[in-house]
Amino acid sequence: MAQTESTESFVSRTPPPAQSPGKISRFAGIGGFLGIAAAGLGLVTGAPLLPIPSIGALTLKDPIFYWTSTAFVALLVISLLLQLIGSGSLRRRLESGYPAVLLLTFLVGIPLVILIPFGGMYWNLPGQVASYVTNLAILGSIFAILWQLWSIVYVDSSKTYTGLLAGILNAFWIPVLAIGMGLSNYSIANPGLAPIAAVVTAAAYAMLLVGQLMVVKFWWSPITSVREFGRSSDTAKFAFGITGLLTFIIGAAAIVFGPFALIGTNLTEVWRPWSTMADATTYVTDPAFIYALCLSLLFWVMLAPRLGARELRATHIGADV
Numbered sequence: 001m002a003q004t005e006s007t008e009s010f011v012s013r014t015p016p017p018a019q020s021p022g023k024i025s026r027f028a029g030i031g032g033f034l035g036i037a038a039a040g041l042g043l044v045t046g047a048p049l050l051p052i053p054s055i056g057a058l059t060l061k062d063p064i065f066y067w068t069s070t071a072f073v074a075l076l077v078i079s080l081l082l083q084l085i086g087s088g089s090l091r092r093r094l095e096s097g098y099p100a101v102l103l104l105t106f107l108v109g110i111p112l113v114i115l116i117p118f119g120g121m122y123w124n125l126p127g128q129v130a131s132y133v134t135n136l137a138i139l140g141s142i143f144a145i146l147w148q149l150w151s152i153v154y155v156d157s158s159k160t161y162t163g164l165l166a167g168i169l170n171a172f173w174i175p176v177l178a179i180g181m182g183l184s185n186y187s188i189a190n191p192g193l194a195p196i197a198a199v200v201t202a203a204a205y206a207m208l209l210v211g212q213l214m215v216v217k218f219w220w221s222p223i224t225s226v227r228e229f230g231r232s233s234d235t236a237k238f239a240f241g242i243t244g245l246l247t248f249i250i251g252a253a254a255i256v257f258g259p260f261a262l263i264g265t266n267l268t269e270v271w272r273p274w275s276t277m278a279d280a281t282t283y284v285t286d287p288a289f290i291y292a293l294c295l296s297l298l299f300w301v302m303l304a305p306r307l308g309a310r311e312l313r314a315t316h317i318g319a320d321v
Contacts, residue, residue, distance in 0.1 A: 032219065046202060077113055108146060169210055260272075
């Protein structure tokens with residue numbers, strides 16, 4: 001009798017409520033707010049605060065510009081540090097060390113933050129200016145490359161459109177900013193381009209702002225929103241197509257502005273290579289446009305999807321796996 005009552009009690013027992021999956025990382029999400037602050041600073045100034053190789057003259061001996069640019073990059077670097085500290089659960093879920101690219105981005109960002117103010121404010125000779133501009137362009141380019149590689153993680157690891165937006169917006173704000181800088185340089189000879197350059201620059205910072213909002217939402221999403229190891233999500237494959245189109249559009253700037261010229265008495269239109277020099281120090285095509293194209297291509301190529309569940313079943317190794 002006692003055994004029957006025990007059995008009935010066990011059967012009628014209410015099952016415990018299902019626990020909701022935990023967040024990817026609440027701490028890492030805080031880093032997105034610093035990125036939002038950086039984007040706001042860029043919108044207020046309206047200037048290209050990230051070092052970008054270009055034919056335009058730098059604002060030398062201007063403490064306001066240097067410290068504003070330093071604050072902008074520093075906010076981005078600290079944001080990456082917070083995400084690095086809180087990315088442990090993401091690395092374990094993906095069973096991959098690729099998110100550790102955050103560490104490289106942070107390590108490159110530190111000397112960049114130091115070089116921007118001190119390297120520019122304490123030069124005294126023309127040779128020192130050339131060295132400063134060169135070092136700034138190299139460090140800034142490496143930082144941008146690593147930034148692109150990290151932005152891929154948002155898209156590739158998430159099964160939701162939050163990761164897609166976070167990755168694409170964070171990856172393409174730098175190319176758009178570079179195009180704005182290139183248009184600003186061309187507006188010196190063509191004043192009509194000045195308003196367009198200002199709008200493009202503001203759009204770049206707006207992309208960063210929304211992208212960082214998506215970063216916060218990405219980190220505060222359930223851990224189940226992260227894909228399984230070795231499978232590209234459907235959203236990542238969709239993003240691959242979208243970024244290919246965006247790369248084509250951004251690359252058009254490097255085709256239209258600069259390379260075309262009329263040669264000879266018949267005024268034959270030719271397309272000059274990007275390495276063509278207008279004079280001893282100036283390229284016919286602003287390097288900022290080529291910079292934008294290269295960064296876009298990097299993100300697009302690195303986002304190439306791996307074998308997903310459907311593709312895996314279609315291969316000869318599907319049964320073995």
